[in-house]
Amino acid sequence: MSxxxxxxxxxSDGLREFYVAPYRRTFARAQREEDDLFTLIVLSEAxxxxxxxxxxxxxxxxxxxxxxxxxxxRMGMDRSPLxxxxxx
Amino acid sequence: MNSLLLAVIGIAxxxxxxxxxxxxxxxxxxxxxxxxxxxxHTMNDGVDYVPTNKFVLWGHHFTSVAGAAPIVGxxxxxxxxxxxxFLWVTIGTVFFAGMHDMGALxxxxxxxxxxxxxxxxxxxxxxxxxxxLVVIFLLLLMVNAAFATVIxxxxxxxxxxxxxxxGAIVVAIVVGQMIYRWRMNLALTTVIxxxxxxxxxxxxDAVPIELPEGSAAPFWLTILFLYAGVASLLPVHVLLQPRxxxxxxxxxxxxxxxxxxxxxxxxxxxxxxxxxxLPEGTPSLVPLLFVTIACGAISGFHGMVSSGTxxxxxxxxxDARFVGYFGAVGxxxxxxxSIIAATAGFAxxxxxxxxxxxxxxxxxxxFVSGGATIVNAGLGIPAGLSATILATTAILFAATTMDTGVxxxxxxxxxxxxxxxxxxxxxxxxxxxxxxxxxxxxxxGAGGDGGLQVIWPLFGTTNQLLASLTLAVIAVILLRRxxxxxxxxxxxxxxxxxxxxxxxxQLSAFATxxxxxxxxxxxxxxxxxxxxxxxxxxxxxxxxxxxxxTDDTEPAPASSSAGGSED
Numbered sequence: 001m002s003x004x005x006x007x008x009x010x011x012s013d014g015l016r017e018f019y020v021a022p023y024r025r026t027f028a029r030a031q032r033e034e035d036d037l038f039t040l041i042v043l044s045e046a047x048x049x050x051x052x053x054x055x056x057x058x059x060x061x062x063x064x065x066x067x068x069x070x071x072x073x074r075m076g077m078d079r080s081p082l083x084x085x086x087x088x
Numbered sequence: 089m090n091s092l093l094l095a096v097i098g099i100a101x102x103x104x105x106x107x108x109x110x111x112x113x114x115x116x117x118x119x120x121x122x123x124x125x126x127x128x129h130t131m132n133d134g135v136d137y138v139p140t141n142k143f144v145l146w147g148h149h150f151t152s153v154a155g156a157a158p159i160v161g162x163x164x165x166x167x168x169x170x171x172x173x174f175l176w177v178t179i180g181t182v183f184f185a186g187m188h189d190m191g192a193l194x195x196x197x198x199x200x201x202x203x204x205x206x207x208x209x210x211x212x213x214x215x216x217x218x219x220x221l222v223v224i225f226l227l228l229l230m231v232n233a234a235f236a237t238v239i240x241x242x243x244x245x246x247x248x249x250x251x252x253x254x255g256a257i258v259v260a261i262v263v264g265q266m267i268y269r270w271r272m273n274l275a276l277t278t279v280i281x282x283x284x285x286x287x288x289x290x291x292x293d294a295v296p297i298e299l300p301e302g303s304a305a306p307f308w309l310t311i312l313f314l315y316a317g318v319a320s321l322l323p324v325h326v327l328l329q330p331r332x333x334x335x336x337x338x339x340x341x342x343x344x345x346x347x348x349x350x351x352x353x354x355x356x357x358x359x360x361x362x363x364x365x366l367p368e369g370t371p372s373l374v375p376l377l378f379v380t381i382a383c384g385a386i387s388g389f390h391g392m393v394s395s396g397t398x399x400x401x402x403x404x405x406x407d408a409r410f411v412g413y414f415g416a417v418g419x420x421x422x423x424x425x426s427i428i429a430a431t432a433g434f435a436x437x438x439x440x441x442x443x444x445x446x447x448x449x450x451x452x453x454x455f456v457s458g459g460a461t462i463v464n465a466g467l468g469i470p471a472g473l474s475a476t477i478l479a480t481t482a483i484l485f486a487a488t489t490m491d492t493g494v495x496x497x498x499x500x501x502x503x504x505x506x507x508x509x510x511x512x513x514x515x516x517x518x519x520x521x522x523x524x525x526x527x528x529x530x531x532x533g534a535g536g537d538g539g540l541q542v543i544w545p546l547f548g549t550t551n552q553l554l555a556s557l558t559l560a561v562i563a564v565i566l567l568r569r570x571x572x573x574x575x576x577x578x579x580x581x582x583x584x585x586x587x588x589x590x591x592x593x594q595l596s597a598f599a600t601x602x603x604x605x606x607x608x609x610x611x612x613x614x615x616x617x618x619x620x621x622x623x624x625x626x627x628x629x630x631x632x633x634x635x636x637x638t639d640d641t642e643p644a645p646a647s648s649s650a651g652g653s654e655d
Contacts, residue, residue: 012275017144018336019267019274021401022152023329028135030323 032074039064039071046082089170089361091432091462092354095347098178098424102417105182110413113187114406117566117575118194124405127201131400137201140401146411149398150418151336153189153390156238156452156486157383158423161548163430163455165380167444168373169362170431176377177427180385181420184579188555190412191562191576192391196399197408198565199645204395204558210645211564212627216557219619223554225500226613227389230547232316232493232525235486237536237543238452240308242486244299245453246479248472251292252285253483256334257315257327259284264330281334282341285480293476306534309526312490317522320495321514328491335484342481346425346459349466350432359431359440370447371545371597375589378582379548384423386583388554390416395558426455429478433458448544452482497521531605545594546609552587553617556580560624567631569638580624588617 042060044051051057069087072080080087114120128139140148165173196202199210205224209217243250263281266272299307319327383389394412402408430450434440434457443457444450460475469477498517505512512520528543529536559580566573591614598607 008275012273014141014144014147015274015278017140018147018151019329019333021138021140021144021148022332022397023324024138025136025397026324 035067036071036074039067043068043082043085046084089357090354091350091357091428094170094174094357094432095350095424095428098174099421101178102181102420102424105186106413106417109182110186110190110409113190113413113575114409117187117572118191118408119571120194120406120408122404122406124197126197126402126405127399128401128403131200136397137400139403142403142407142410145398145401145403145407146414147336148401149393149411149415151332151339152393152397153383153387153415154339154419154422154485155383155489156235156482157387157489157551158419159426159455159482159485160234160238160452160544161381162384162423162426164448164451164544165377166359166427166430166454167363167366167370167447167450168377169360170357170427171361172373172377173381173427174424176381176385177420177423180381181416181423183575184386184555184583185384185390185416185420186413187575188386188559188562188579189390189394189416190408192394192558193399193402193408193412194405195562195565196395197402197405201400202395202645204391204561206645207395207561208557211561211631212557212623215619216560216623216627219616219623220554220557222612223388223550223557223616224392225497226609226616227547227550227554228493228497228500228521229524229528230543230550230609232313232490232497232521233528234543234547235490235493236309236312236316236525236529238486239312239483239490240305240536241451241453242456242479242483243308244304246456246475247296247298248293248476249479249483250297251295252288252476252480253292253487255288255292256285256480256484257331259288260327260331260334263334264326267330268325278333278337281330282337285334285338289473289476289480292480293473305536306530309529309536312487313522313526313529316487316490316494317518319491320498320521321518328495331491332488335488338481338484342478343422343425345463345467345469345477346429347421349463350425350428351466353462353466355432355462355465357428357432358434358437359444360437365441367444367446371593375586375593376545378586379545379552379590381423382548382551382555384419384426386552386555386579387419388551388556388558390419391555391558425459429456429459429462430454431458433461435461456482494518494521494525497525528605532603543606545590546606546613549587549590549594549617550613552583553613553620556584556587556617556620556624559583560620560627563624564627564631567628568634568636568642570636573628577628584617584621588614588621591617 041051041053042057042064045054045058065085068080068085128137131137132139162173162177192204195207199207205217205220208220243253259281263277266277267274398411402411431440434443443454456475456478459478460471463469463474464471498514498521501517501520502512559576563573563576563580566576591610595607595610595614598610
């Protein structure tokens, strides 16, 4: 019985890889775009962009700190655009 | 000639190529090294670069490259007789496609998994990269027009395929929901999806849907383009991903049904080995055969898949032999199945000649009707139902390629807009992509014949041009490393000469018939071909005269964003 179960699990894993692999990149890009938008909204206060939700998003700034470097390099900026967030 | 014998000889030839020639390529030409750290390991990011089991990667690679083209091309080309098509498919797979696909994987894996576009820039020059983008744009334009016409023809010729064709969209959406929303086991979901698809095939077989003769073609074409436009705008997890998956599974089932039937029925091939009684207006075998069958013998599109996604997932460099070369073998077997169905599935030679009454008239319709006869004889499935199964399979392939083609065309339009300083949104990009493809399809009237009879050879030529660019990149790398470059140079020269020759032949035909749109496309492709030949020759002479480059002296390629693919 355990052999059948192992075989079934192996089959399911192989099929999942077959299902996921061709679109892994597309999903990752969509995720990155969403993250970038979120990052921009949270950082908008510091960047001087009007943000109607700053009362809520400002609390998230410390949480984003570690992701800022990845974000600004992806946006085509070699250096951090924020004086108080000097990541590199 | 017995079809079983033909199948056995064909399979033996391509498998012989895999066991002997690919071994030579792996050890002496590409010198695949099991210890080489592939980009999947050195750049593992869990997204693009992921070491993948070679069997799973082969399945992914094969279903990405296999579409309706290896069915349509050979089924059109048997008008010259089964022997030329058979020889081009088998020899092409062994010496052209296998080395090309495996070489593209190797070249990309040795260059941080970069795409062929990036490699063209690196090894052939900046103009080589621009050329690559032009060729891809043309290929995408034509693939949408040609495949829409293939589907329209099948829906009209096989009205029993209408319900499963459109029902498959609902099945795909439900499968997507089962996986993402209900978190169901994928093996169980697959079984349910395939059973639902075959239930629709049974329903379609019982309830054929026929439209009035005059309005059927423009109606189906318009609906197809509308569908492709909408599908390309939807999030991929809703429709495209589950649709690709179910179609991939269906590909293996259909291949199993067809080859199983040939094994059991082994009907005689009624078509002549070399057709001396060619219908009037049929172009000459040389050079048209070599562009009519592109996928199935050699296809530039495979180089894009090899270097775009597969190379980033190679666990070991030696897996390139199985994934790349054996992927081409799979495609060759699909083309071989198409040749057998289109030549052995008829009762008499007269019946066959009736179908192949003019160039382009046989095609995928002959594959469906001929294949259905064989499946009926071999497996006992009623001929009508067999035809529905094969027509649905071919339609699903073509539709999946169309979905992706429209989506990629939209990206190209958006990128071109950005280069001109215009911001093109998704909807406008899709309208432009679909509009141009529709323009080509309806360029010869409301029947949509402009999409196939005329565009197919041009599509094949563009595909071969892309293959030439990939072969040129491989040849330059081999020459730089002072290795035997003949396995790449011979196919390169042959394919390029045949493409240019075919373009010149078609050019005069377009001018004579006043087909101005096709004439313009032909001239653009001809200029691109001559440009490829020139750029490749310059790069190769430079590589040949230059000092030997080894792994230690090869400068590291520039890093590329997002994996360096055009995707």
